[in-house]
Amino acid sequence: MVNKVEFRSNPPARTCTRKYKNYKSYKRYLSADFNNRCGYCDDFDGWIGGESTYHIDHFAPKVKFSYLENEYANLVYACSFCNRFKSDDWPSDDHTVNIVDNKGYIDPCDVNYDICFERDVYGNIVPKNAVSKYMHQKMQLFLTRHRIIWNLTRLKIQLEKLKPLLETHKADKEKYEKIKELYFSLSIEFHDYLNYLLGVKLSNES
Structure with a gap:
């Protein structure tokens, strides 16, 4: 049996109290609060260009809940992969109901996030319950890139x-x-590991 290791050593916490009319203005605060790592997969942004290459995900999608578009509590610092795969998927018509029938998403700043995921000794992300399994598949957290970046x-x-x-x-x-x-x-x-990462250009998975 493969041993497991801690998923994240330094979980994110939203601390920004400023108010902006455009959510994009929060990016530097998000990168700091999320330790320059994707809230979902924990990939360090430094390997692919830093803050400028990372996205701002709306935890509860802004297309469904436009009134949350500029709310800091609803924003997640995310890599392009996790942001794209999650997209506008949401299990309900209520922004406070993020899980229905074990389908949905856990807020990366929720203390339960680190209970739901772990890594094997190779760096692969391992889901631990039904909801995290849904996220693992939907957001393709099984991709090789996550293991490579974790090891780097x-x-x-x-x-x-x-x-x-x-x-x-x-x-x-x-x-x-x-x-x-x-x-x-x-x-x-x-x-x-670095040469492998550069070789696949973060887009071609093996």
Whole structure:
């Protein structure tokens, strides 16, 4: 049985109290509140151009609930994939009813979001209940890109932690060599994932 790991290490929280007439004006606040990650799949925006390439999703679709178009509490920082696949899908005619017969969506800022998803050790997103299974299929959270980006981000964080240790333990040859060997090994793995990501251009899935 494959072990599971935490889905998100730093869940998003909407903190912006400003009021704008156009929801697009909230983008910089959303990117900060969502830790520069897609609210749904947790993909880091830095691998595909940053904030300018990410979308603003209306959790309850604006085509159905126009009065929520510019409400910050209804906005989600999302990658183009999740935003496109979710589109205007909604299970009811009431913006407060987001799940009907185990079909619908969980707000990424809801504390229950992290209970409903996890990852296997390879970085694949794993749904844990009926609603998250619906989201997993509808939003295609099974795509290879999510695993690749998760691994790239994981390796980047590890490399950033190891690098200063090389300088710290420079006088201790044995420890220095072990750290250098690990750093080298992780660097190769990092570039393998990066080259794969660049090769598929984030659009061709294997």
